[in-house]
Amino acid sequence: MHGIEIAVSTVIFALRDDPRNDCTALGMPLVRRVRQPYEGSWALPGGPVRPDEDLTDTARRTLVETTALSPTYLEQLYTFGHVDRASKPVPGPRVISVVYWALVRPEEAERGIEDDNVAWHAADHPPELAFDHATIVDYALWRLRTKMEYSRIAQAFLGETFTLAQLRQVYEVVLQRTLDPANFRRQVESSGGVEPTGEYLVGGRHRPPKLYRHRAASDLADNGPLTRL
Template identity: 60%
Template sequence: MDNTDRASVGLAVSTVIFALRSDDRFGAEGAVPTLWLPLVRRIREPFEGRWALPGGPLGASEGLADAARRTLGDTTGLAPRYLEQLYAFGDLDRSPASRVVSIVYWALVGSDEAARATVGQNVRWFAADELPALAFDHNLIVEYALWRLRNKMEYSRIAHALLGETFTLAQLREVHEAVRGKRLDPANFRRAMESSDSLVDTGERLTGTPHRPPKLYRYDDSVDLADNGPLPRS
């Protein structure tokens, strides 16, 4: 590749951001939550009118994670506490206009924060498993992000990002069921969680319930949500 070819390569940042949503709203009482994500309608070519992930070109003087946070804030108003780099997508034909390499992040937000997101004609929430045909290769990107999230649910404390600071075991099980797409046996799940080192019993109970108030737990906050390995925190 000569210098002219290298100069034509653009660098962009996009973000897949997941939240739990019950049917057509967040936190619906008694409804089964599922994974949803916000998409942005493109207002210019290529793919004008198609839905796409929030994102944009990388600024000359900003870091990758900073660009992800900026574009998320500009389009959706969201500022997730969990933001982790997912993958780099750079196939030659992913953009019909020019060569573009996208550094993709993924993020998780709780239902309360998601309900405050900016929505409108050009920003809308979609069920993660029922997406339309998206711009570029964004369907593939979402599919990969779902695969990564579902795998990490098996061994990490990533569910914390979809919950409040404290939660019941039933609420935690709902998150696991929504992400993994299957029902889990309550008794087996309780035993597995209570025997793990990741949860801390707060000594408090959930109030306002018609039956015996369930215990409230929190995650051990000595371990970071994002799995950055030896890399510095962004």
């Protein structure tokens, strides 16, 4: 018996420019494994839980160590512990992964590392991933798109202030469909999730659009009775 090891992995999503297709797309950073198993393959950032750490602390620590990212929005997603998680034999203890997901604002994403071993990839078309990380990414995408339909989670991709066009772009990129601007405006303004700041976005050639902000009472994470850390 090799025992059981608890690890944390995190799926990070951000809206990124896709120069290949001249558009904005949903991206995620991946790290290249530098040892066996799956040496040279791309994987989700993460690592083992230390004896003196809470799970969320492990998620935050490993993100900083591997990507230099410190997301504002970080939420536990799911636990993956199937006996045959790896597609090839892996020596050592059985690993149970507690998976988090993070949604990153543009200014947060810019502070991350990008080099030969850390790179952003299209979330919907990632390279071949180590272990069962492709299944984890698929689940995270499904969860994100489902939650977009009933919550205010889209706001986690934006800065402190934003236009309704910028908010609509988040929905269109994530849901992969075009939304009617007038209908979207009516739905957002009636939802109570955002409020106008009284200011306008300047610098464009057209009439400056209104800037909005999240209402202070908006809590994006589904932690139930648990305190958000």
